[in-house]
Structure formats: structure tokens, C-alpha cells
Amino acid sequence: MGTENPGRPGFPARPASLPFAAAPQTATPFSSTGPVAGSEPPSFRPTAMPPPPQASSLFSSSGPPVRPGVPGFRPAPPGTFNDPSVPPPQPPSANAPPAAGTFLRFPPPPFSSSGQVPPQQRAPFVGPPPIQQSGSQPPSFPSPPQPQTPFVQMGSPPQSISPAPMGSNVPPPTPTHQPPFPGYARMQQPPPAHSSFPPSQGNYGPPPPPVSSPFLPQPGGYAPSPAVAAPLGMQPPGSGPPIGGIQGLAEDFNSLTVQTRPGTMDPLFDSSELPRPLDGDVEPKNLDAMYPMNCHPRYLRLTTSAVPSSQSLASRWHLPLGAVVCPLAEPPEGEELSVVSFAPASVVRCRRCRTYVNPYMTFTEAGRKFRCNVCTLLNDVPSEYYAQLDATGKRVDLDQRPELTKGTVEFVAPAEYMVRPPMPPVYFFLIDVSISAVRSGMIQIVAETIKSCLDELPGFPRTQIGFATFDSTIHFYNMKSSLTQPQMLVVSDLDDVFVPLPDDLLVNLSESRSVVETFLDSLPSMFQDNANVESAFGPALKAVFMVMSQLGGKLLIFQNTLPSLGVGRLKLRGDDSRVYGTDKEHVLRLPEDPFYKQMAAEFSKFQISTNVYAFSDKYTDIASLGTLAKYTAGQVYYYPAFQSAIHGEKLRHELRRDLTRETAWEAVMRIRCAKGVRFTTYHGNFMLRSTDLLALPAVDCDKAFAMQLSLEETLLTTQTMYFQVALLYTASCGERRIRVHTMAVPVVTDLGEMYRLADTGAIVSLFSRLAIEKTLSQKLEDARTAVQLKIVKALKEYRNLYAVQHRLANRMIYPESLKFLMLYGLALCRSMALRGGFGDAPLDERCAAGHTMMVLPIKRLLKLLYPSLIRLDEYLLKVDLKSIERRLALTMENLDSRGLYIYDDGFRFILWFGKGVSPEIARNLLGADFAAELSKATLSEHDNEMSRGLMRVLEKFRNADRAYYQLCYLVRQGEQPREGFLLLTNLVEDQMGGNNGYSDWMLQISRQVQQ
Amino acid sequence: MGGKLFFWLVICFPSSIALLATTFYQVLILSDLEADYINPFDAASRINYFILPEYIGQGALCVLCLFTGHWFMFLLSLPVTCYHIMRYVKREHLIDVTEVFRGLNAERKFRLAKLVMYLILLIVVIFWILAAGSSIFYHNSKFEELDIRLNTLGY
Incomplete structure (x- = not known):
């Protein structure tokens, strides 16, 4: 590995992350002091660590430095050196049980900050000033040597020694404490810690600071961790004071306190404190520093960026374990994918596992062989692809090889990837x-x-x-x-x-x-x-x-x-409300005639993709028609009661988008991963061609696919798991291409770590697909219960991690990374596809929503589940130009009757006019008939600044996401029943009919969690 | 006596062999499908081709046993018949190409179970054939009316 991309940030990062690996580097910097280090190696370890992280980052490019240090330090060196990505796994075992877990956790970035932070805290503890410096400074200053020197000297005394033991000692405590610590890092309980620990400090104090970053998890408890946490951005907003007690543990989870309603005994949550995703979808960035060569999260997102190391650990993770892939996601303007052609040779792949060449492959033997990162097989480098290795072990042509530096590339596929000449569009x-x-x-x-x-x-x-x-x-x-x-x-x-x-x-x-x-x-x-x-x-x-x-x-x-x-003739069904709630209910959502499934299968076989546009004002059996789209990677567009005057614009835009967007023809997609893990189920619009091959007759940027994985081996021994998505398709230009996305993620042994790296967006996406599939075989009610149950189980497990050390009575705790999960779960249960029963959504609309949600990429799905609500009148009146960027919580309380609001779920806009909205606004926006009933009114541009301003705003919102066209519906406060079904049912935080409001839902969950 | 032998040898034996063979074939195809030696379209059409004949054959055999008074055989094949009827009524008897991978394991397990049932059936049939044949060739006609258990004891 080192050879391959030594220069890459990734490389350095890896080693650094390991507590030990890092050490070597530090050593190097100190090379001047070299002798000392060499002599002391064993005791040294811990101490060395402090600087490492930074050092590593600093030197990132320098492969060599690592080496010198290494030998002195640990057995690991060779391993590390060669293979940054998989580095130190083995060595650590002896010394540091912690190592494995640890290294995974902390990406390099944290260090810099961490390094600095700790020092200060440390200072107090550590008796000897010199030490602190060593620990603290290295991080902040590029030149580690200085700190080091002092340090080394210190080393000889007890302190230096202490660190070493520490390393060994630490592990024991770890098991129990681990969970708490990782998170805590930020915690800075410094003050308490110091006081409580004084005695132990001698031992711990010094080493930790440096180490801390790498180690957080284990030693964590003590002081070291503090630094790290902060960088990770885990700060618990709502977290109460640390309850840990003596240890002064900080919390790494969020919590909500259950209050008691004044005057009664009813518990409740303060609704203003509940977390809300007002910033929309946030793509996970946790691994950017650790694996900078990963593909962008818009292409591939895992429900947790940490693969559990054992089946028992996986079984404690009650949320779905899997990935959401959007292979053709649109890159932002100006970003081009690199297209690589290996002609005249074939595409470079691993001989055994067929993994495509990627940045994590390592070149050895002077560049004649490469080691597959997925199956570790040593392959020969094809002669056309041969390049020498430079002194640092990386290929000399690295900068001309995007496939060795980027997580996402396109290969031009030679003839052996075609069963027939590439088809025309x-x-x-x-x-x-x-x-x-x-x-x-x-x-x-x-x-x-x-x-x-x-x-x-x-x-x-x-x-x-x-x-x-x-x-x-x-x-x-x-x-x-x-x-x-x-x-x-x-x-x-x-x-x-x-x-x-x-x-x-x-x-x-x-x-x-x-x-x-x-x-x-x-x-x-x-x-x-x-x-x-x-x-x-x-x-x-x-x-x-x-x-x-x-x-x-x-x-x-x-x-x-x-x-x-x-x-294929169909009959009217679904108007019988008595079917709902019985065992026959799901049949309504299944195709009535097997003809449609057969046709879909035939279509898929002959590479035909079907998009269904349905327009009827009466029942058209979307459940049956949608099947055609479902198995052929198509899409369903439903315009109930279509009238060209009203919906024409929407159809025009969406059809146009459908016809002109970049499309991949006759495609197949496969996701590969290392041995021990297997993708078992797939969810979305496609047909399985073999156990793991998705047939996609035509696929485009608006489609995402989800899959779940399971562990096949009881124990994973590797430190890193690789995922590679490969989409083989015919581009519209007639070229056969392979788009490859590669992602590396750490394997962890700690459940807390899985929670920390969880990705709410991906989890919600998988949840919604599973729930919608469930509605095809069971009742709606069952599907909703299943969602709730899964959330409860996950939170319960999480609570168990912390319940021992904390007094948690009356508090609901959840990981920072999943703080929106409960709300999205609620929104999912109240979404068009899953809500209520017979009367709550027309059957066709329900089925169409289900079909749509099965293909939506994460970002759009989250927006659909928790739409944005924005106040417009202040902006239009120029009172507050910023107000347009402020999303409001979806509750009635936020609707001021003097205001004008826009509700945007990505599929439509709803403009809500308060009763007391100033007549000036209404007249300007609606023209002369502003007092008329709004159901008939349409929004058009009038000749005044305010109307033009509104149009600009709408245009801006539409441009944010062009996949669908948002038609504007106008509704006035109190105008029933329109207001009810357009807006009020969609305010997911409010209680509505039989549906829970947000705080009730949270209460329900927290009760079940604590049972 | 001759009628008995005819029943076992000419009706039951070939039909149970046929049932065994089709089921085995189906299991084979499903295994091939999992190993990606065959595509789901072909696999489904090949398996589906045999399903109705198998159901009809098995059902007919079961009914025949009932009417000819072979209670043991009837009871032995009854569970499979019930299972077939259930699948047919639910319209789940045919392999669904679009979802074939989702139910692959379950389908194979059911077929393996059926395979075992058919195998037991075949063994029993062979036993009856031997019993019937032996009663003709090795025993005097006076034993004919005796219960078969006596025959077996005779061996």
C-alpha cells in the first residue's frame, strides 16, 4: 500500500489512527533523539503516541519517516508500512487490544484539535510540566522534535514507564467503560477528572494526551479523550450535566428530560427542545479524513460507517445494516468524473474476487504485482499497466491514474463486457x-x-x-x-x-x-x-x-x-373500506393480474425500462401498473385528476426531465464486499438477475437502490471493510462503461462506535423501503408498528450501553448521530404511503407514493418526509431578508395568522395565507380576485415587485432540485377541507386524528425503551 | 393378488418415481440458479412447467390410495397433498420470476422436504411390491387373504 499512494492523505491517516502506528512517526520526527527512542521502545509506546497523529498528518506525504520509527516501536511496522489501509491489525493484538477498535475510531483530523486541547487539561494533572509540553505541543506545532526531547528525558523516570503500563492496563477497564468513553472525549470533564484522579494521574496523565486521540475509546475515560470528541462534532447539545459521578464522565449521547406537566402527573417533553432536522439532509463526513479516497456519499451511503466485527455485535444493532446506492447521482456543476480507458488491455481487476482496480490496492515487488484490498490476493500487473514504484513505494504515474486516487471513476469497457453491440437510446x-x-x-x-x-x-x-x-x-x-x-x-x-x-x-x-x-x-x-x-x-x-x-x-x-x-384487464377495487384492517388488506396494494408481473419480467429480460404516467381522476390501479415500473427500474408518475390547465406545467417539466436526463442503458449493477460479509436483500426498482446482480434496463440519476448486508462469518479479522459498487452500462453515446464507486470503512468491535458512525439518512431510506415492502404483505398498521419497534429496540440497546454508569431515570437518551431518527420514523408512519387507513389516502395515491419512495435518493426522501416550512411575508415585505433561509418546525404553532408560508416537500409547494395576512400582500400576489376562493385561483406573475419576488423565490426553490416540478397550491387559513388535507395532515409534529404528535411519539418511544 | 401387484408395480411405482424425479429436478434447478448457472427466466419456466403435472399426479395418487383402501399410503401422501392444495389456492404454486431470489431458500427447503416424503413413499411402494410379488411366487394361495403384516413376518 505504502507504495501505491503514499502521498495520499489516506495513507498517513491510517497509520496515525492506530495508537501505535502513530508512534513510529513521532519517533521519526524526533529522529534526532533517535537513540533514546530506540532504547526505550517498550515503555515508550504510549508516550510516543501523542505527537503521532499530528506528525502523521504533517508528514503525510513522507512515507519514509514512518519506517525509522517503526522498528523501534513495534512489530507492526512492516505491516503498516506496506499497507496503510489495513495496517496494524495484527501487531496490536499483543499489546493493545484497544488498538483495533481505537484506530478505527479516530480519523486524523481530530488530532490536530485534540492534541491541543488535551494539553491544557493535562497540564493541571500532570505534575511534571515537561511532559505536558511534550504531549500538547507536538500537536500544535509542526515540529514535534522539541516537545519530544524533553519528553524522552522524562521518559526514564517513572512517568515514562507509567505510560507503557498504561497501555497494557488500560484495556481491562475498557470493556466496561468503553462505551462511555468514546463519546466523552469531548467531554472535558477536566476539572472533576483531575480532582478525582489525582493519585492515578501520575500514571495516566502524561501518556494520555497524545494517545488519547487514537485511543479514545479505551483509555478514554480519563483525560485523553477530551480532545477528540470535539472535532468529531459530537457535541451533545441537549446533554444534561454529566452524571457520571466520580469519573466525571461526559456524555456522548444526547438526552431529553421528561418533565411533568404542571398540575397533572402526565409526563411530557418540552417540545421546543426536541431535535429537528431543519438543515435537511447532512451527508456523513466522519470518514473523510480517515479514508479520503472514498467515493462521495452521494453515491454510496452506509447505515453505519462501521462494520461490526462479529455476528453477535451485529445482532445487537437493531437498525438495518446496509447501504443505499445512487450510482449515477449528479455531481455538482463543474465536477467531472474521470473516464479511464485501459485499451488495448482489459480492465484491471483482481483475478479471484473480480474487484476493479481502486485506490486501496497496493503495488509491490517493484510494481509488478498488486495486492487486492478485498481478498488480499497477489495479482500480476498487466504489462500495459505496469509502472515503477518510487522510493516511497508509490507508482510513479500515480498522478495520471485517477483510478488509483479517486473513489469514483468510469472505465471504458472492452468488448468482453458486451453480449451484443451497445444499443442506441x-x-x-x-x-x-x-x-x-x-x-x-x-x-x-x-x-x-x-x-x-x-x-x-x-x-x-x-x-x-x-x-x-x-x-x-x-x-x-x-x-x-x-x-x-x-x-x-x-x-x-x-x-x-x-x-x-x-x-x-x-x-x-x-x-x-x-x-x-x-x-x-x-x-x-x-x-x-x-x-x-x-x-x-x-x-x-x-x-x-x-x-x-x-x-x-x-x-x-x-x-x-x-x-x-x-x-390484463383490471377491475375497480379498493373502494371497500371494510377490507382495511383485515388480512386481505395488502392484496389491494398488489397487482391484481399476474399478467403485469409477467410482462415486467419479460421487459426486464429484453432490456426495456418502463415509466408509467397515470392521469386518471378515477381509480386506475397504480398497484398493478406500477409493477411494470418496479421490476424494470422505471418510475411511476401520478397526476390525479389531471387537467392540462392546472397540472400541465408539472407534466411538461417532469416528462422533459425524464427524456433529457443522463441515462444509462442496459445496465447491471453489483456491489462487492470483502469475505465475511454478504449483501442479502435488495430494495428498490430493479430485477435480480442472479443472487447479487441487479438488472437495470435503464437507470438515471434520480434512482437509488438499497441493500442490506449480513455477516457470514462469526468474526471478522480484518480492520477495514471495502465496498465496491460497479455499474456496467451503455452510455447514450454508445460506449460501454463501468462506473465504479469504492468505499472503505472500519470494522469495529464496539457497539457505541457503530452508533457514533450511524447515518440517519441511510437508515431512514432503508426503513421506508422495508416498511413499504411490508405493506405489500401485511397491514399498514403492522408496517408502522414495525418501524416503531425497530427504533425502540435500537434505543433500548443504546440505553443499555450507558445505563450502568448513569442515572438515567426520566431521561431519554439517544446517539447524536441518530437524533433525528425518531422524528423521521414518525414522519414515515405519517407519510402518504403508510398513513392511517382507508380514509386517509386514496389507494392510488398511496400506491404511487410507495412506488416513488422506493426509488428516491436519500436527500429527496428526507425532504419528502420532513418538508421545509418557510415564512415568506417578511421576505416579500423586505422586513427580514434572512427569513427565507430559516426553516420552521412543522407544527401549527409556527403558523402565524398574519403570515404567508410556503411548505415545500420537493414535489409540490403549498402557499398558506394566514387569515390576517395583509391585504396588500394578497392583492399583489393574487391580483384583483384575492378574496375569492383559493382552490380555483392559480398563481401567476403580476406586475409588481412583490409578485416578481415570490416568483423568484419559487424559482430558487425549484432549482434546488430539478427532479420533480413543484406545483404551487394556494390555501387560506381555515379553508376546510382543503387546508386539512393539503397542509394540516402533513404537519407531522402535530397531533392529528389518530396520529401521534411529535412529543407524544417521543414519550411513547421513551416509555417503551425504559420498559 | 395379481391386482395388487398390478396396482403397486404399474401405478404406484412409476408415479412415485416420476414425482421423485421432478422434485429432484426442481431442486437441482434452484441450486443452479443460486450458483448463477442459469438465469431466473429459464429457471422459472422450467420449474413451472413441471409444477402442475406434479400436483395433479400427486393428488391423483393420493385419491387413488383412498379409494382403493390403502390407508397407510393415503395418510402418507396426505400432508403433501394438503400442502399442494394450500399453495394452489393461494396462487403461490408457480415460481414468480420477479421475486424468485427472495424466496429461494424457502422454496428449496420445501422441495427438499418433499423429496424426502417422496423417497419414503417410494420405499414403501417398493416394499409393497416385494410383499405382493412374494406372496404370489413364494406362498400358497391360502395366505392371500391374510393381513400383509403376516406376509412381512413370513420374511
Whole structure:
């Protein structure tokens, strides 16, 4: 490893993190004092540590320094040196049980700060001033030597020795204390600690400071830890005073105190103290310093960035253990992915486990071999890929090899990755032209939008396009380039569907451009007077399948009428409220006719991806239609009661986005990880092609997939676990590519550490997918209970970690990293897909919401679950220009009747006009009819500054996320029932009907946790 | 006596062999699927091809045993028949391509259990055949009416 990316921050980081590994480095800096160090090695260890972290970071680039120090210090050196990523695992065993756990925990960054902090505290404790300096200064100053020297001298006396023992001693206490400590670091209980510890200080004091960062966990308890915590940003906001007592332990968890309602005995939480995710989704940054070459969290997020080392530990983690992958997430403007071509050689991969070359692979034997980071097999470097190693052991061409420095790269796949020539982008449109479709104006908008997107369809000039329409018959259009007018071919035999013209139904867009345009121009008028009410959707689907099966591609279905003819005909269901709450309830959410599943499987097999646009104002059985999208990596768009005047803009934007976004064709995705861990279940829209291969006929940046992993071996012996997501696809340009995301995470032995590195976003994403899947086989109620139960179990386990040392009565504790989990859990239970029962959400909307939530990337899902509520009037009146950036908690109490608020869940805006909102605002924004009922009013720009200001704000919000178009709904306070179903049910913190409010929910959870 | 031998040798023996074979084949395909030697589409269609014949055959055998008064055989095959009926009524009898991996382990376990049942059935049938055959060839006709247990004791 060292060879490979010595320079990389990652490298240094690793070693540093280990308590011991670090030591060597310190040593190096002191090289001048060298002799001393050498002689003292054993006792030294601990002491050495202090400086290490920093030293490491400072020298990060310098591979060599490490070496010298190492020998003196520990057995580990060789290991470390070669392989930064996996460094010291083995060696530590002897000395430091702690090491393993420890090193994982603390990324280098902490050090710098930590180093500094500790010193001060330390000072008081440690009798001998010199020591402190050594400990404290190294960190702050680049030049470790100075501190060191004094230190060394000190070393000889008892103190120096003490550290050593410490190392060994520490472990014992660790087990019990561990949990508390890690977190505590920040705690700075300095004062108490000192006093309480005086006696022991002699031993502990000196060594800890330096060590602390690496060790936190174990020794932690004492003084050292303090520094670290702070950097990690774990600060417990709400944490009460440390209850630890003698030890003066600080808390590393958050807590809420249960109060008693005045006058009664009812306990309650102070609702203003409850945590709320008002900043939206925060991507985890914990590992950035430790593994800087990891891919960005927008591509891959783990529910906890710490893999448990044993099955027993994993079983105590009651939250889902898994990952959420968004392989094609859009990088921010200006950031380009590096595309790597190995031609003429093939892609460099590990021979045994097939892992793609990545930054964590180490090159050895003068660059002729590389060691796979996942399975540790030593592979030969292909001659075309050979490069010498420089003195530090890294490849000389490292800076020209993005695949060795970046967590995310794209490889150009050679011919052996193709089963057929790369397909061109294919778009096929299947449009319902029955009377309700005509009346809603959907056809008009679809035709216009497609026409306007023709220039932007990806893959010019290879793009192919085709159209079919259906009512009680199926109409195909011959769009051969030699024709001037499209030719309509009608198939009316629904029992034995055939394709009238095998070629020419799917044509090359650039060749037939004029015919296609003519067709789109005439399409709306063609069916203007159609009075057909039937829908032969099933047969049409079969016919289209015949047309598309040659190439595959993307099928967009515009569906307005419940399928009523031929195969796949569906009947009205779901209007029977008695079914809810019985064992038959879930059947409503399953496809009614196996035809849809079969078709979906066929589509997937032939690389066809299906997007369903449904528009009906009546029941259209999204549960059945959505199945088509579910297994073909598609998406469901549902516009209930579509009217082109109202919803047209939304359809236009979303269809446009669908047609023009970057799309990966005929893709398969696999996620690999090291031995001992296996991905077992997958959740999202795709079909499994084999046990771990996701077939994605077409996939784009708006789709995320979740998976859960399980431990296969009882004990993991490695220190680091690697995950690699590989998406093999055909780019729109016709090139076959492999997009690879690599991530390294530590393996930990401590449950507290898993909690510390937990990622609420990923957990909520997996939760919601599991819950939605559960609604397909069980009652809604059961799915909601399951969510709550899992949260309770997790918190209970967490509480058990701390209950021993702390008096926790009447307090609810939870990890800082999961402080929003409870609220998101509540929001999930109250989301459209899971809420209430029969009357709370129309069946179609519920199913559509479920389908949507199954594909949403984390960020968007969190926004949907906990939307932003922002006060606008102050901004519009220029009273307070900052107010627009302030998100409010979702509760009625925050709605001032003199205000104007916007509620934005990423899918729609709701503008709420308070009763007392100034008439000036209403008039300016709504025009003359501002007093009229708002359900009819639409928002349009008026000729005044305030209206323009509002439009700018809306535009700004829309630009923040372009995947969906947010239509603006207006509602006035007290306007029932509109206000109720648009806004009030969505204020998740309020109690509503049978639903819990936030503080009740917390109370419920805390009660169950304490049972 | 000849009728008995006919029943066991010509009806029960081939049918239980056939049941055993189809189940074994299905288990094999499922294992292949897990090892990625076959794609789920082919696997599902191959397995599904045999499912209805198997259900019908097994059900017919069970009913035949009931009507011919072979209580032991009937009781032996009854659990499997019930299981089949349950699956069929729930419409879960066919392998669902889209979710095949989700239920792979359960499906295989059920089939292995069925395999064991069929194997027991086959052993019993072979035993009856031997019993029936031996009663014809080695015993006088006076033993014919005796209970089969006597026959077995005779061995």
C-alpha cells in the first residue's frame, strides 16, 4: 500500500489512527533523539503516541519517516508500512487490544484539535510540566522534535514507564467503560477528572494526551479523550450535566428530560427542545479524513460507517445494516468524473474476487504485482499497466491514474463486457387516446413536450423513437424516413396481437425527424373527437413489447383509463373500506393480474425500462401498473385528476426531465464486499438477475437502490471493510462503461462506535423501503408498528450501553448521530404511503407514493418526509431578508395568522395565507380576485415587485432540485377541507386524528425503551 | 393378488418415481440458479412447467390410495397433498420470476422436504411390491387373504 499512494492523505491517516502506528512517526520526527527512542521502545509506546497523529498528518506525504520509527516501536511496522489501509491489525493484538477498535475510531483530523486541547487539561494533572509540553505541543506545532526531547528525558523516570503500563492496563477497564468513553472525549470533564484522579494521574496523565486521540475509546475515560470528541462534532447539545459521578464522565449521547406537566402527573417533553432536522439532509463526513479516497456519499451511503466485527455485535444493532446506492447521482456543476480507458488491455481487476482496480490496492515487488484490498490476493500487473514504484513505494504515474486516487471513476469497457453491440437510446411512447385522455388535455401536452425535447434526447444521431396509441384498438405509426406523412396502422384483434409492420415502427430519429414532427403536430387533433371509453392496455403492451424486444430501451406509458379490454384487464377495487384492517388488506396494494408481473419480467429480460404516467381522476390501479415500473427500474408518475390547465406545467417539466436526463442503458449493477460479509436483500426498482446482480434496463440519476448486508462469518479479522459498487452500462453515446464507486470503512468491535458512525439518512431510506415492502404483505398498521419497534429496540440497546454508569431515570437518551431518527420514523408512519387507513389516502395515491419512495435518493426522501416550512411575508415585505433561509418546525404553532408560508416537500409547494395576512400582500400576489376562493385561483406573475419576488423565490426553490416540478397550491387559513388535507395532515409534529404528535411519539418511544 | 401387484408395480411405482424425479429436478434447478448457472427466466419456466403435472399426479395418487383402501399410503401422501392444495389456492404454486431470489431458500427447503416424503413413499411402494410379488411366487394361495403384516413376518 505504502507504495501505491503514499502521498495520499489516506495513507498517513491510517497509520496515525492506530495508537501505535502513530508512534513510529513521532519517533521519526524526533529522529534526532533517535537513540533514546530506540532504547526505550517498550515503555515508550504510549508516550510516543501523542505527537503521532499530528506528525502523521504533517508528514503525510513522507512515507519514509514512518519506517525509522517503526522498528523501534513495534512489530507492526512492516505491516503498516506496506499497507496503510489495513495496517496494524495484527501487531496490536499483543499489546493493545484497544488498538483495533481505537484506530478505527479516530480519523486524523481530530488530532490536530485534540492534541491541543488535551494539553491544557493535562497540564493541571500532570505534575511534571515537561511532559505536558511534550504531549500538547507536538500537536500544535509542526515540529514535534522539541516537545519530544524533553519528553524522552522524562521518559526514564517513572512517568515514562507509567505510560507503557498504561497501555497494557488500560484495556481491562475498557470493556466496561468503553462505551462511555468514546463519546466523552469531548467531554472535558477536566476539572472533576483531575480532582478525582489525582493519585492515578501520575500514571495516566502524561501518556494520555497524545494517545488519547487514537485511543479514545479505551483509555478514554480519563483525560485523553477530551480532545477528540470535539472535532468529531459530537457535541451533545441537549446533554444534561454529566452524571457520571466520580469519573466525571461526559456524555456522548444526547438526552431529553421528561418533565411533568404542571398540575397533572402526565409526563411530557418540552417540545421546543426536541431535535429537528431543519438543515435537511447532512451527508456523513466522519470518514473523510480517515479514508479520503472514498467515493462521495452521494453515491454510496452506509447505515453505519462501521462494520461490526462479529455476528453477535451485529445482532445487537437493531437498525438495518446496509447501504443505499445512487450510482449515477449528479455531481455538482463543474465536477467531472474521470473516464479511464485501459485499451488495448482489459480492465484491471483482481483475478479471484473480480474487484476493479481502486485506490486501496497496493503495488509491490517493484510494481509488478498488486495486492487486492478485498481478498488480499497477489495479482500480476498487466504489462500495459505496469509502472515503477518510487522510493516511497508509490507508482510513479500515480498522478495520471485517477483510478488509483479517486473513489469514483468510469472505465471504458472492452468488448468482453458486451453480449451484443451497445444499443442506441430507444424511446417508445405508448399513449392512451380514449375520451378521458383527450378531455384532460394530456395528449396535447405530451405531444408538445416530446416535440420540444427531440433535440435534447441523448445519443444523437443514433437515437431511435417510436409511437403507439390505444383505445379499444391499437394504433401504430409507420414513420419511415421516405414518407412525408406518418401512416397509421390499426390492430383491432386484441386476442391475437400482432405487429403490422415489423420494421419502421421504431425509427432513427435523425433520419425520420420530419415525419416524427408531423406526427406530433397532428396527434392531438387526430383524436380530438374520439369518443372511445375503452382501454386495450394489456394487448397494446404486448404489441409494443414485440416492437421493442429487438433493441430494448425506454417505454413511456401515458395511461388515463383503467384497462378494460383484452389481457390484463383490471377491475375497480379498493373502494371497500371494510377490507382495511383485515388480512386481505395488502392484496389491494398488489397487482391484481399476474399478467403485469409477467410482462415486467419479460421487459426486464429484453432490456426495456418502463415509466408509467397515470392521469386518471378515477381509480386506475397504480398497484398493478406500477409493477411494470418496479421490476424494470422505471418510475411511476401520478397526476390525479389531471387537467392540462392546472397540472400541465408539472407534466411538461417532469416528462422533459425524464427524456433529457443522463441515462444509462442496459445496465447491471453489483456491489462487492470483502469475505465475511454478504449483501442479502435488495430494495428498490430493479430485477435480480442472479443472487447479487441487479438488472437495470435503464437507470438515471434520480434512482437509488438499497441493500442490506449480513455477516457470514462469526468474526471478522480484518480492520477495514471495502465496498465496491460497479455499474456496467451503455452510455447514450454508445460506449460501454463501468462506473465504479469504492468505499472503505472500519470494522469495529464496539457497539457505541457503530452508533457514533450511524447515518440517519441511510437508515431512514432503508426503513421506508422495508416498511413499504411490508405493506405489500401485511397491514399498514403492522408496517408502522414495525418501524416503531425497530427504533425502540435500537434505543433500548443504546440505553443499555450507558445505563450502568448513569442515572438515567426520566431521561431519554439517544446517539447524536441518530437524533433525528425518531422524528423521521414518525414522519414515515405519517407519510402518504403508510398513513392511517382507508380514509386517509386514496389507494392510488398511496400506491404511487410507495412506488416513488422506493426509488428516491436519500436527500429527496428526507425532504419528502420532513418538508421545509418557510415564512415568506417578511421576505416579500423586505422586513427580514434572512427569513427565507430559516426553516420552521412543522407544527401549527409556527403558523402565524398574519403570515404567508410556503411548505415545500420537493414535489409540490403549498402557499398558506394566514387569515390576517395583509391585504396588500394578497392583492399583489393574487391580483384583483384575492378574496375569492383559493382552490380555483392559480398563481401567476403580476406586475409588481412583490409578485416578481415570490416568483423568484419559487424559482430558487425549484432549482434546488430539478427532479420533480413543484406545483404551487394556494390555501387560506381555515379553508376546510382543503387546508386539512393539503397542509394540516402533513404537519407531522402535530397531533392529528389518530396520529401521534411529535412529543407524544417521543414519550411513547421513551416509555417503551425504559420498559 | 395379481391386482395388487398390478396396482403397486404399474401405478404406484412409476408415479412415485416420476414425482421423485421432478422434485429432484426442481431442486437441482434452484441450486443452479443460486450458483448463477442459469438465469431466473429459464429457471422459472422450467420449474413451472413441471409444477402442475406434479400436483395433479400427486393428488391423483393420493385419491387413488383412498379409494382403493390403502390407508397407510393415503395418510402418507396426505400432508403433501394438503400442502399442494394450500399453495394452489393461494396462487403461490408457480415460481414468480420477479421475486424468485427472495424466496429461494424457502422454496428449496420445501422441495427438499418433499423429496424426502417422496423417497419414503417410494420405499414403501417398493416394499409393497416385494410383499405382493412374494406372496404370489413364494406362498400358497391360502395366505392371500391374510393381513400383509403376516406376509412381512413370513420374511
